[in-house]
Amino acid sequence: MIDGIPKYVTVRDNLRERMRSMDPGERLPSESDLCEQYRVSRITLRHAVEDLIQEGLLVRRQGRGTFRTEGGPNTExxxxxxxxxxxxxxxxxxxxxxxxxxxxxxxxxxxxxxxxxxxxxxxxxxxxxxxxxxxxxxxxxxxxxxxxxxxxxxxxxxxxxxxxxxxxxxxxxxxxxxxxxxxxxxxxxxxxxxxxxxxxxxxxxxxxxxxxxxxxxxxxxxxxxxxxxxxxxxxxxxxxxxxxxxxx
Missing domain, CATH: 3.40.1410.10 (Chorismate lyase-like)
Structure with missing residues (x-):
């Protein structure tokens, strides 16, 4: 934890900020790259990413990776x-x-x-x-x-x-x-x-x-x-x- 905040929350919030500069449909870096960047375990990273998927900000595509949501009427x-x-x-x-x-x-x-x-x-x-x-x-x-x-x-x-x-x-x-x-x-x-x-x-x-x-x-x-x-x-x-x- 950092100042009482679980690390996955810190990672999630930072990823949310990063996505504001990403294009719709743009792919996130690989899981291993993100783990290295944030210095966290895969479990922690997956928790953060899953939260953003649930919020509708990311979408996971089997065998291809995780992408910024395309946007459009379904996201309103x-x-x-x-x-x-x-x-x-x-x-x-x-x-x-x-x-x-x-x-x-x-x-x-x-x-x-x-x-x-x-x-x-x-x-x-x-x-x-x-x-x-x-x-x-x-x-x-x-x-x-x-x-x-x-x-x-x-x-x-x-x-x-x-x-x-x-x-x-x-x-x-x-x-x-x-x-x-x-x-x-x-x-x-x-x-x-x-x-x-x-x-x-x-x-x-x-x-x-x-x-x-x-x-x-x-x-x-x-x-x-x-x-x-x-x-x-x-x-x-x-x-x-x-x-x-x-x-x-």
Whole structure:
């Protein structure tokens, strides 16, 4: 481990950065070359690569190697896995052009949401409302709530281009490790129906998301709504690997 972080995570994150400069369809160096570059075992490297395959960033082709994902419509769907990237970083890493329209970023009071965040009923909350596009296609309407006393800088930030989660990590040293998802159908009304171009009361796919840090504190609660024409989310569920008594 490095500073308490498993070595495969360090390798995985570095590979993710490297892939941003790779062309779609470009082949990764051989497994032996990567093991030598990172000075890790094959088990550690395979763990890192497998995570990126699950995220949709890499594809393994039998007998040929592992390649950068080609991109295209099949990579635009959100993927829920055990890596807390958020929509912006996930789509950006896939090579997609991500655009965000910030509808609102304000202080509010909402006892029900405050309770979801583990706060008192009268706690001050930051409410961020955004429309998320991949290319020209609207993929999400998302409202995210955060504790105002802890994350006040969020109110001064423009999230039209960038990741909220990356901002929290860089500005507040938050490490996001768990995302509890509830998927349901929800009828939509008023402005949201207009955004999606559907009739008032149309049921859409809704995802409630509660994000935790490494200490078990609730960092954010959000609700993402997906337009009916594009209501597909892929879940990646992976069993915890038994790495034995010694961890790299």
């Amino acid at each position: 769907h959100e993927v829920i896995s055990d890596h807390i990237l958020g929509f912006y970083r996930q789509q950006h890493d896939l090579g997609n052009v991500v655009r965000t329209k910030v509808v609102g970023n304000e202080l509010v009071s909402d006892p029900e949401v405050a309770n979801r965040l583990g706060l008192a009923d009268d706690a001050s909350l930051i409410r961020i409302e955004r429309l998320r596009y991949v290319g020209s296609n609207l993929k999400q309407h998302v409202v995210t709530f955060l504790p105002a006393t802890r994350f006040s800088k969020v109110l001064r930030e423009d999230f039209s281009n960038g990741s909220l989660y990356a901002f929290l990590e860089s500005q507040y040293a938050v490490r996001l490790v768990e995302n509890e998802i509830v998927v349901r159908l929800q009828p939509i009304h008023d402005d949201i129906a207009g955004y999606f171009g559907v009739d008032d009361g149309t049921p859409v796919l809704a995802m409630d998301s509660t994000v935790f840090d490494e200490f078990g504190s609730i960092i954010a609660f959000g609700v993402a709504l997906h337009p009916p024409r594009d209501a597909e989310v892929r879940f990646v569920i992976r069993a915890q690997k038994d790495v034995g008594p010694v961890q790299e």
